Amino acid sequence: MNVIPPFLDHLVLATPDLGATVADFARRCGITPAPGGAHTGLGTRNHLVGLGGRSYLEIIGPDPEQPGSAGPRPFGVDRLTGPTVLTWAISPPDLDEAIAVARARGRDPGPARRMSRRTPDGTLLRWRLTDTDATGVPQPVPFLIDWGDSRHPSASGLPVTPLLAVSAAVPDPEAVRDRLAALGTTLALTEGPTALTFTVDTPNGPVRYG
Template sequence: MLPPTPPPGGPGGPGAPGAPAVPPNLDHLLLGAADLEEGVAWVAERLGVEAPFGGRHGNLGTANHLLSLGGDIYLEILGPDPEAPPRDEPLPFGIEGLAEPRLVTWAARGTDLAALVARASGRGVPLGPVRPGSRLRPDGSELSWEITAFTSVLHDGLVPFFIDWGTTPHPARATPPGGRLISFRAEHPDPAAVRSTLESLDLALEVDEGPEPALVARIRTLDGDETELR
């Protein structure tokens, strides 16, 4: 259990001045694990609830479990799909090499991603191509979206990729609750560089100085306690 949440960064405080406790266009947090079930157990130990199976990303060799964090925000636990055939390509975000589960990046909501990518490129931030994505739900239905390239995630995952759900209902609305996200921030040895990139993408995220890159999510559990995921 953690002490009560401190005020977000602002004048006289750490991080980007005036950064909100939770970025307004935060879509979901990605927690990677080298073993999917280990990731589910790791989260359950901290939040007190087991995330149900979400689905498989057939073309990526991964699968996920999901928990809602309030509103249109959710936690995605991403790991290798134990039923996927062997593949030569590395998994997204290098999750197969993680020593323990951790937050590897986050997704920001966007629309007209092609225009967003072009605008970012003009500001010197490469987001890579826009690609379609999909996964199969346990009931056999397909969830689809568009995203900017995973390979374009910058500053060790502290700068997100973008996702557009189009006409697909947002997954958080049909996902069991795991708690409520009350703050989300980043740490980096060079916070000014990270802030500069985020500002170029019109993203507001508190970035503090820290010994190594990290994302920090503070969550109020269903029991009313507060805990951190990193």
Template sequence: MRSRCTTGTQTADATPRATVDHFVIATRDLDQTVDDLHEVLGTRPVEGGAHIGRGTRNYLVGLGDTCYLEVIAVDEAQPEPDQPRLFGLDKAFGPSRLVTWAVTADDFEAARTRADAAGAPLGEVGELRRAAAGGEVRVRLTERPDVLEDGVVPFLVDWGTTDHPAPNLPRVDLVGLRLSHPQPARIRRLLVALGVRPALVWGVTPALEVVVQGTHGLVALR
């Protein structure tokens, strides 16, 4: 039986619906952040690879059979890309942060259209490619020069015919996802348009928190 990322994000039987796909940590020092995660989780993320032509590379750790945690950074071995790097990596921020999350929808284009109509423009549709042991990984995704609502509203991904990486990754268990925003009612409408309903509370500033079960106890990622 496949285990799914269950964080209260699935809708009832009515459409639309979407599923958590992955969470993204952006970092200035990929090796150090991987070491830090290994220490606190008790599980070491493994190298994903370089995103061809996009100027980034990543490491991954599984959160179940259908979702994972991505740690992404600038890839100094690649030339400057022709377009901005994803997730604000070209902009100033601290050493590392949980920057956003992704969902897969039953219908990628329909979910994108609903989000736009609800006031959550997800941006253009792009593609990421990276080499992998089983062949090239390709994923289609919505992308913007920034993250939507400081990462509280997810972007969309579509794996197409590419095998999802999560089942083959070292794994920790996802315990919970919690969002906060100073305008929770508005954000809730946007999330419902995408097909997800995670825990959402009022907060002074937008925030995304993921809790996982590490070897030594619960770990909160922000």
């Protein structure tokens, strides 16, 4: 099996302390993640690292400049006790068609909703994505995303640590494979307590998260 999932858009490394996790990534990998921007009204911001090709790593955590956000923050970052490889996203060629196909196969990924953030240079990025989990528990099945006419984050001159592998441990690999197939993608799976892992190639050698 290909160690890089088809249509991989990005991996999500969620953390309760964004500054500390970005600094730790820089120390371990020898590459400093680039500021991505704030998710206004949601209470989070991110830093980004290219993974090679049209894929990237999102490091996301609470935004100290948005202390009073309404409702739970994305990806359940307030529930985390430390950095966690929480989920991943795929970008199929046609988001609406991919949703329809998955529903026809009995695997509804949820409706696509609109989101946006402004980059440090003031550019407004808009995208659509399906439901993401807010429990802070690793999700081996990806959500779907479509960047529309916005510049893809991987094309914004990010520092790059090429992705070597991504995988998951799950209690029932066969059931997860069925859900992945309905979305048109795959993931290397092993049996065990649910966890996501990835390995990147860095100036300091291969580094594994998860």
